[in-house]
Amino acid sequence: MPIDTNCPNCSSDDTICVSMAIAEITAGARGRKVGKTEFTFIKKYAFDKHPISGCMIATPVICGIVSLIIGIVSVALDRDFWFTIPAFIIGPSLIAFAYMLMRGNSRLDQQKLEHTQWLKKLWICRKCGHEWTPE
Numbered sequence: 001m002p003i004d005t006n007c008p009n010c011s012s013d014d015t016i017c018v019s020m021a022i023a024e025i026t027a028g029a030r031g032r033k034v035g036k037t038e039f040t041f042i043k044k045y046a047f048d049k050h051p052i053s054g055c056m057i058a059t060p061v062i063c064g065i066v067s068l069i070i071g072i073v074s075v076a077l078d079r080d081f082w083f084t085i086p087a088f089i090i091g092p093s094l095i096a097f098a099y100m101l102m103r104g105n106s107r108l109d110q111q112k113l114e115h116t117q118w119l120k121k122l123w124i125c126r127k128c129g130h131e132w133t134p135e
Contacts, residue, residue: 003134007125014126018045019119045122047115051105057098064094 005015016024022045025038071087074080124131 005123005134007128007130008132009130010125010128012125012127015123016126017120018122018124018131019116021124022119045119047112049108049111051108052101057101057105060094060098060101064091064098067091067094 006013007015022042025042067087068091071084071091074084074087121133122131123134
């Protein structure tokens, strides 16, 4: 059974899927600037979260590994415990922090996929601007 894509607000048949509207705007904008209203429309539906870069994840990993190496060297050289204990606490903590950042990126990818699927289901009326999800 086909879905009813007529606007439930004004009963207009001049409706479009939001993802298709964004695709039309971006395809039509090749070689010209996107207008203010078009930009506002795209920004309204844009996924506004950004993943953490690889450099931001690599920094705590490197610092954690260096801290662990310093702790191991301090134990091997029979240094004072005031220096080795923080090295063994800070090192794994930094590595665990970097792991949490990587997990956050994978969760963000899942959220972006869900957002894209939602945009494919959302419809908008070109006449009155009403948004709905036909079911």
